[in-house]
Amino acid sequence: MTSKKKAARIGSDQLMAGIAAASATAKTRIQKLDQQDIDGVAGGIDWDKILGTGGGTTMGMFPSEPIIGSNDF
Amino acid sequence: MPMDQQLDCPSAPHQHPEARLLGVVLEEEGEARVAYLDKGTALPDDFDADALGIDPGHALRFSAPCANHGCGQWRDGGCGLGKAIIAQLAPVVDVAPSCTLRKTCRWYTENGTASCVRCPQVTTRAHPSKAVHVPRSAYGPHPTHLTPSPTPRPERGETVLR
Numbered sequence: 001m002t003s004k005k006k007a008a009r010i011g012s013d014q015l016m017a018g019i020a021a022a023s024a025t026a027k028t029r030i031q032k033l034d035q036q037d038i039d040g041v042a043g044g045i046d047w048d049k050i051l052g053t054g055g056g057t058t059m060g061m062f063p064s065e066p067i068i069g070s071n072d073f
Numbered sequence: 074m075p076m077d078q079q080l081d082c083p084s085a086p087h088q089h090p091e092a093r094l095l096g097v098v099l100e101e102e103g104e105a106r107v108a109y110l111d112k113g114t115a116l117p118d119d120f121d122a123d124a125l126g127i128d129p130g131h132a133l134r135f136s137a138p139c140a141n142h143g144c145g146q147w148r149d150g151g152c153g154l155g156k157a158i159i160a161q162l163a164p165v166v167d168v169a170p171s172c173t174l175r176k177t178c179r180w181y182t183e184n185g186t187a188s189c190v191r192c193p194q195v196t197t198r199a200h201p202s203k204a205v206h207v208p209r210s211a212y213g214p215h216p217t218h219l220t221p222s223p224t225p226r227p228e229r230g231e232t233v234l235r
Contacts, residue, residue, distance in 0.1 A: 007170035007193045008108035010097055015114055018097040022132040023125040025100045026196075030131060033200040057204040059154065060084030060130065060197035061137065064145045 080179040082144070083172075084154070084197045085137035087122045092135040095174055098196050105203075106165065107134050107193045109172040130198030139179045148210040155180035155188055157207045164190035 010018045085092050094116050096107035122129040129135075141147060146154040158180070169189030175181055180188035199205070 004167035005165075006168055007166050007172075008099060008101075008106065009111055009171075010108040010114065011111040012114040015097070015110070015116070018099065018108060019125070019133065022097045022099055023127050026098060026105075026127050026131040029100065029103070029105065030127075030200055033202055036202065057199055057201055058086075058130070058197065059158075059195050059199045059205055060146075061082045061086060061089070061140055062145045063140075064143055064147065 079177070080139045080182055081136045081174055081177045082139045082152075083134070083136050083174055083178050083180055083192065084195055085135045086197065087129040087133065087135050089135065089137040092137045094133060095136045095172065096134040096193075098132050098134065104165075105194060105196050107170075107195070109170050109193075112173055128198045131196055134195070134197060136174050136178075146207055148207065151183050152179050153207040153210065154205065155184055157205045158191050158195060159184055159187050161205050162191045162194060165194045166190050 083095060094110060094114075096109045098105050099108050100106060122133065125132060139152070144152075146152055148156070167190070169175075169186040170193060172178075172189075172192075175189075178188075180192065195205075196203075
């Protein structure tokens, strides 16, 4: 019998440890992806750094008229 | 569901005044995967997301009331991001996560569990190489200071300033 793949859950007893782990692994993950990007598009322009949008694009809510250079909602 | 029910965005910025933690982005085989909060789990009042040392959007998922047409992801009367995720990402779980947002989730309300089985891989801030592209549409998003011309036969689809 094959078991179904499920999303993980996190409770209050693990929350702060989970957040610490999440921020650490996110840093590593982004550094790795940045390195792959540099390998793939050497000479490309890093618009995030120029616009100051803070490393990445959004996959979430943002104002329909964003203020360039600001992450303020 | 009543048409005027306030829905929630499952991927909101942590700076939103009504943001609530939905999940924590852990990793599985090197890929980002959200672990969803159990019911009743919440951040301590003194938690400072800005002290994480990284943009919180990479590590945490927040929900907040959907801004509807005030959001840059709004397309054709719904969430363009929710639809783009279904079109561009593969499912990563077999069953919908039992998250705390389901009843009011914008993505679930519009797309059902097709959104839920893809949701765990979504990080609010995404590395450019992992980002989902939300296509433009003929309609939205609408800048609030512009509105389509009310004249019955506008020339070349002109817009007018309010």
